[in-house]
Amino acid sequence: MKKLTNPGKICFIFMSKYVKKITSYIMGKGLENMGCVCGHGKESMEEYLAPLRSILNNYPKEERYLIPILQEAQEEYGYLPKDVLREIANYLELSVTQVYGVVTFYTQFHLQPRGKNVIKVCTGTACHVRGGAEVLQALEKELGITSGGTTEDLSFTLETVACIGACGLAPVIMINDDTHGRLTPDKIPAILDMYREQEDKAAAN
Amino acid sequence: MEATIYRSHVLICTGTGCVSSGSGKIKERMVAELEERGLQKEVKIVDTGCHGFCEKGPIVIVYPEGVFYCQVDVEDVSEIVEEHLLKGRIVERLLYKEPLTEESIPSYNEIDFYKKQMRIALANCGRINPESIHEYIAVGGYEALGKALTEMTPEEVIEEVKKSGLRGRGGAGFPTGLKWELTRREKSDKKYLVCNADEGDPGAFMDRSLLEGDPHRIIEGMAIAAYAIGADEGYIYVRAEYPLAIHRLEVALEQAAELGLLGENILGSGFNFNLHIKKGAGAFVCGEETALMASIEGRRGMPRPKPPFPSVSGLWGKPTNINNVETFANVPYIINNGAEVYSAIGTEKSKGTKVFALTGKINNTGLVEVPMGITLREIIYDIGGGIRDGKELKAVQTGGPSGGCIPADLLDLPIDYESLTEVGAMMGSGGMVVMDESTCMVDVARFFLSFTQSESCGKCTPCREGTKRMLEILDRICAGEGREGDLELLEELGNHIKETSLCQLGGSAPNPVLSTLKYFRAEYEAHIKEKRCPANVCEGMKSAYVIDESVCIGCTACTRVCPVDAISGERKKPHYIDPDVCIACGACAAKCPVSAIAQG
Ligand SMILES: Cc1cc2nc3c(=O)[nH]c(=O)nc-3n(C[C@H](O)[C@H](O)[C@H](O)COP(=O)(O)O)c2cc1C
Ligand code: FES
Numbered sequence: 001m002k003k004l005t006n007p008g009k010i011c012f013i014f015m016s017k018y019v020k021k022i023t024s025y026i027m028g029k030g031l032e033n034m035g036c037v038c039g040h041g042k043e044s045m046e047e048y049l050a051p052l053r054s055i056l057n058n059y060p061k062e063e064r065y066l067i068p069i070l071q072e073a074q075e076e077y078g079y080l081p082k083d084v085l086r087e088i089a090n091y092l093e094l095s096v097t098q099v100y101g102v103v104t105f106y107t108q109f110h111l112q113p114r115g116k117n118v119i120k121v122c123t124g125t126a127c128h129v130r131g132g133a134e135v136l137q138a139l140e141k142e143l144g145i146t147s148g149g150t151t152e153d154l155s156f157t158l159e160t161v162a163c164i165g166a167c168g169l170a171p172v173i174m175i176n177d178d179t180h181g182r183l184t185p186d187k188i189p190a191i192l193d194m195y196r197e198q199e200d201k202a203a204a205n
Numbered sequence: 206m207e208a209t210i211y212r213s214h215v216l217i218c219t220g221t222g223c224v225s226s227g228s229g230k231i232k233e234r235m236v237a238e239l240e241e242r243g244l245q246k247e248v249k250i251v252d253t254g255c256h257g258f259c260e261k262g263p264i265v266i267v268y269p270e271g272v273f274y275c276q277v278d279v280e281d282v283s284e285i286v287e288e289h290l291l292k293g294r295i296v297e298r299l300l301y302k303e304p305l306t307e308e309s310i311p312s313y314n315e316i317d318f319y320k321k322q323m324r325i326a327l328a329n330c331g332r333i334n335p336e337s338i339h340e341y342i343a344v345g346g347y348e349a350l351g352k353a354l355t356e357m358t359p360e361e362v363i364e365e366v367k368k369s370g371l372r373g374r375g376g377a378g379f380p381t382g383l384k385w386e387l388t389r390r391e392k393s394d395k396k397y398l399v400c401n402a403d404e405g406d407p408g409a410f411m412d413r414s415l416l417e418g419d420p421h422r423i424i425e426g427m428a429i430a431a432y433a434i435g436a437d438e439g440y441i442y443v444r445a446e447y448p449l450a451i452h453r454l455e456v457a458l459e460q461a462a463e464l465g466l467l468g469e470n471i472l473g474s475g476f477n478f479n480l481h482i483k484k485g486a487g488a489f490v491c492g493e494e495t496a497l498m499a500s501i502e503g504r505r506g507m508p509r510p511k512p513p514f515p516s517v518s519g520l521w522g523k524p525t526n527i528n529n530v531e532t533f534a535n536v537p538y539i540i541n542n543g544a545e546v547y548s549a550i551g552t553e554k555s556k557g558t559k560v561f562a563l564t565g566k567i568n569n570t571g572l573v574e575v576p577m578g579i580t581l582r583e584i585i586y587d588i589g590g591g592i593r594d595g596k597e598l599k600a601v602q603t604g605g606p607s608g609g610c611i612p613a614d615l616l617d618l619p620i621d622y623e624s625l626t627e628v629g630a631m632m633g634s635g636g637m638v639v640m641d642e643s644t645c646m647v648d649v650a651r652f653f654l655s656f657t658q659s660e661s662c663g664k665c666t667p668c669r670e671g672t673k674r675m676l677e678i679l680d681r682i683c684a685g686e687g688r689e690g691d692l693e694l695l696e697e698l699g700n701h702i703k704e705t706s707l708c709q710l711g712g713s714a715p716n717p718v719l720s721t722l723k724y725f726r727a728e729y730e731a732h733i734k735e736k737r738c739p740a741n742v743c744e745g746m747k748s749a750y751v752i753d754e755s756v757c758i759g760c761t762a763c764t765r766v767c768p769v770d771a772i773s774g775e776r777k778k779p780h781y782i783d784p785d786v787c788i789a790c791g792a793c794a795a796k797c798p799v800s801a802i803a804q805g
Contacts, residue, residue: 055463066503067486070446105505108445120446123604124407125638126564128652140661162489162656163407164446166221167564167636168571170261177448179225 002174042104052084058093066092066102072110079110091099115150115157115200120174125187131184136160138185139173142192156192156201211249213290216266218331218805219451220255220417223262227279231263234282239290248290248364251340254418256331257572258318261301266313266331273313274299304568304590318569321587323550325558326534326738327574328412337454337542338460340700341421349540354427354474357540362433363389366536368447368544370556373490375401375529376544376607376633377709378555378622384526387516388434393526393723398431398439399501399520399527399601402470403485403492405657406605408636411560412530414572416450417441419534422458426533431478434526442497445487450540477731491662493708496662507662512647529634551577559632563604565639566593569670582616585639600724604633606653607713608658609720610646621739631713645742646725647732651679653717658708668711671702676719685746687733696722743803748804755777756801763793763802 055072059065066088075082082101089099103109121136140146143156148159166172169181180191207772212381217223217232234249234485236294239245255550256264261275272295273553274285282730284738288294300309301316310316324330325500341347353362367382388396400423404412415423427439428755443451458480469477470616483501490496491506498520500506519791535557548556561584564570568590575584581601583589592598600610609630610620617623658672675698699715706712722729731737738746752763752772764772764780774780782793782802794802 002343060624063503064501068484071484094693096764099769102503102505104509107490119698122407123533125605125636125652126408126570128407129450129565129638129644143492161446161487163409165404165410165444166225166259167408167410167562168222168262169225170564170570172225174372174446179221181222 049083049087051143052087056088061092061164063092065095065100066094067106070103072101074109079113081111113150113154116152116199117155117158117175118157118165120159120161121147122162122166122172122174123160124167124170126163126167127171129171134185135171135183135188137175139192142188156195170174209246209249211247213248214251214268214287215248215290216251216253216268216331218254218256218262218264218319219252220259220262220331220414222259222265224256224449226262226276230264230279231265231277231282233590234279235286238283239576242286242291244286244531245288249683251334252336252499253332254330254335255414255572255603257327257414257574258569259572260568260570263633264331270295270311272311273301275301275314284665291489295543297306302399313432316573317590318573321575321579321583322574323558324574325538326415326422326531326560327418327572327786328538329422329512330414331574333419335418335420338457338464340423341419345541346421346537347425348427348468348560349537350425351472352475353432353540353542354472359389359433359435362429362540365544366433366539367697369539369547370544370551370554371532371535371539372622373529373689374535374559374635375605376631381528383431384528385433386515387514388436388524388526391517393524395438396414396434396436397520397525398427398434398436399494399497399515399525400427400439400440400441400530400533401494401497401527402443402447402450402498402530404447404530405489406607406634406636407490407662408602408605408638409634410560411562411572411635413447413450415530415560416447417453417492418452420453421461423454424457424461426536426568427480428471428478429534429536430526431527432476433684434524437477437479439478440483440501440520441480442483442485442491445484449746451482453483472682485660488662489656490662490708493710495708495738497527498525505662507664508710509735512709531569531635546573546710552619552621554623559620559635559759560697561635561637563589563637563639565637566596566644567591567639568593575622578619580619581611582619584620585616589639590643592639598639599642599644600646602630602640602717603636604631604713605636606657607631607709607716608633608636609731610640610649610717610724611720612724619681622689624631629716629723631716632786643742645738645740646688646728647679647683647738648742650718651676651683654679654714657714661710664709665705665711667702667705668707668714669789671698671706672711672714675702675715679718682732682736682741683745685732685736685743687729689733692722692726692729693732693754695719741789749784750782750791750794750802751784752780752782753801753803756799757800758799760798764794766792766796768792 060070074080085099086096089096091203123132141152145151145158145161147158164174166179166181171180171183217228220318239248263277265277266275285297288296300311302309363382363385371381372378466478472672485491488506491500493508496506496508515525515527551557558576560574563573573588598613600612611630625632654676658676661668663669663751678695686796699719728739731739736746741747759777769786769788770785772780775786
């Protein structure tokens, strides 16, 4: 066991069923209820939190920086895991409850993992009167999820926003930082394909 | 700075609207085409902010002629270069055509959309490169700051703004000069200045366009205000949904600091002003000033009771002055041209211009800046080019979720703060959503209420619970289950919520319902008494389609498109739609070759 020095890898290996079986055979007991052997051991946790630490280092320990820190942390981790919140609370000397309260108040923050591509469908007034609802339906159908959901392969998260500020092009959606306007339901598949291709390309590299 | 003198400038819009219509690719192609022909030293490409005419984007303007090309495609670029830039011939087919006369209009200023506008806040939007402070300075930028710092005392600046009659453009219309004076009077070792760029009203995007198109104007306006009230630190609170605006602001702040127009001892006057950007985190209520300040402090953005007003106790308990983006955008003009020039524009109590975001079922959607006192008719027909698809105007919604609906018969209303409030609407941030006969007013009221309901922060009971109850009633009415007495109940609840809510979110949330009840009561009654939605929008009471047997030829086209198999009948014989199964989607009527199908 000692040979496995990369704690991150330990986590990964122990998660696969196959390895679990072998280990449980070796150790003579079921590991099912123990989860990961390293149990997010100290080392792996340190590694996991390293990017957060470098974010925190840029900020003085003042409450006013809570929201910017949360924004940066979410950019780094894709969402706000419990351990990250705890660490931020420790750093700013706030209670975890206080941090949790702020996180749940703002729609921008997420406590669950999110898709690589985040789709925001505008349901604002201008888009509403020009058929935004049908665009949303088309996306839900194409992705097989409802608003607020994330696809199983973590490629897409679908959510609604009140107005993107591109009302002249209504109905509008935003995928990551790109705005797509003058939409009709039949344009949706091609747009999604564009992002799927980008992802495939990124994976190939 | 570059010394080359160019014979032509090609302005390409890089506002959010045109970028999403593909202006990035147009620029790439233009650069390539110019290089190919060796014109890069003769023709300069300028990225600009939004021209306001997003409907017709991407927009390309060629100077010195000022020729306005719209809906330009990548494929059109080589023609513009070949014909216009090389041979001096205007590309006729890319010119704007007036919707009514079909006439091509070559020049920007001749287009009806622009003719009746008066651009003060938006003066530079679309004219200069927003990422270049030199271009801003070249058109007179930062002159007002220089004048204020070197020739005027803070009191004189406040006096000038007071005399101009400028009122807050963030919604409530509070006199700006007076607000500054109140903050100036407070004695404190530290004061803050805040710019409200949270722009939460759905259907409004003027603050976004200003920040994207002319960020230095906002910075200049803020610096002048900071000098007037005695603040040395400021925040711009921008929505995180506006990445381009944030980027342009960051660039602008850096450039201004580099030239010593921000920071310590500005222009050698001894005045210091440091400015920060705060990204919002997505909560509508954070547009409310006390909530916004709580959010800057790192807490949940919940409003608190006033007084104390921010001018007495704002950010971290210090005197704070908070204004909207557009309010600041007017300040340099007032300082440069004097209060008299500004106050000559507008009506008795509302001076200057207002930017409106014209959207919905109108031909020319976009941003328009007009003098106060202009009528709705002029905005909708002269500037907006009338209603889409030749339909009838039904109502105009102004003021976003806090505003109200103005019926078509009040079209000649001159628009200012007072007149809008009088008819039960509101200036708000300037969103103007045009609705035609196919819009159901009950559905619209429900739409706005569900927005405010979900954005209620939950701190006070009338807003948290009251809006929920109102929404339940509206849901019921739209589902065809309205009851006798519902309308009276809505009015009673609405008035109570308005009177007892903690902040203006609750204080204005019932407005869309109350104003539609006032002007479109018959439509509500049709929903309740006849279980009928006259605009045929509300799910659950759309009336089923019926086939006229005397016209039907039995072609079965309708049976094939019906998604719920509601249509039966033999070939070549009249068909029949089962009204209990029909979901009134209209697919059959659209397919019928002999127009035998209509709603019953
Ligand atoms: C629920 C709510 C939302 C608001 N949203 C905004 C907003 O998005 N932008 C804005 O400038 N003002 C908004 N306001 C108004 C501000 O509270 C404040 O009056 C304004 O920023 C003052 O600036 P002004 O005097 O320049 O108008 C909102 C008010 C309420 C009650
Ligand atoms: S309402 Fe959809 S972008 Fe504004």
